[in-house]
Amino acid sequence: MVTILTKENSIANHYLVELRDINIQQDRMRFRRNLERLGEITAYEISKTLPFIPTTVETPLGMASHNVLEQQPVLTTIIRAGLPFHQGLLNVFDRADSAFIAAYRHTKKSGEIEIHKKYSNTPNLDGRIVIIADPMLATGQSLVLCCKELLADYSIKELHIAVVIASEEGLQHVRAFLPEAHLWIGAVDNEMTSKAYIVPGLGDAGDLAYGNKEE
Secondary structure (H helix, E strand, O other): OEEEOOOOHHHHHHHHHHOOOOOOHHHHHHHHHHHHHHHHHHHHHHHHOOEEHHHHHHHEEEEEEEEEEOOEEEEEEEEEEHHHHHHHHHOOOOEEEEEEEEEEEOOOOOOOOOEEEEEEEEOOOOEEEEEEOOOOOOOOOHHHHHHHHHHHHOOOOOOEEEEEEEEEHHHHHOOOOOOOOOOEEEEEEOEOOOOOOOOOOOOHOOOOOOOOOOO
16 A cells, blocks of 8 residues: 555645755754654554554543554654654654664665665564654665565564655565555655665755765
C-alpha cells in the first residue's frame, strides 16, 4: 500500500513547499520544525490504520466509552536526517518505544553507490508494529538494507515506512524488495542526479537541519 499525503490538498502541502523553498531553507529551525510537522501529520494518518480496542474512562461526571490504540508502535529512524521527522511521529505516538539506525551511502568515483550501516539500537520488535522514518527516499538501497535486517532479526507484525520525498526509482525499489510494507510519502519526484540526489527534491535534509558535514 502506498499513500501520497499531498495528493489531496491539506496543510501538509504548505509545509512541504516551505521545505523545498531555497529561501525559507536558510532558517534551519523552521526547516526542522516543518519536518517535525510532517511527521505529526504522517503519524495521524498512520494511526487510522492501526488496531484499536474499546475502553471506558471515568470523568468527573460519569463514565465514557472510547476506542484506544491496542498497542503503541515502535518508531524507528535513520539518523541524522530522520531525527526531526521522527520527533514529529513521537509527538503523536508519545508513549511509543524508539529505535535508531545509523546508515550512510558512499558514491565511488565510478558512480557506484555503496551502502554502509554503522549502528543499530532497537527494543525487541517481535510482534510489534514498526514505523521507520527516513525523510528522503532516493535509490531506496539504504532503507531496504535496514528494513531487511530488522525483518531478519525480528518477527515484526506490521511495517510502515514514512518518507517526506521519494524518487520514483526509489519507490519502485522499495515496493519490489519490501512488498509487505505500507508506504506513507509526502511527494514523489521523477528524477535523480548521478550522485543520487532527488530532483527537484530539496537538497540534503541532514545538512539543512544540522549543518554541513565533512565529506
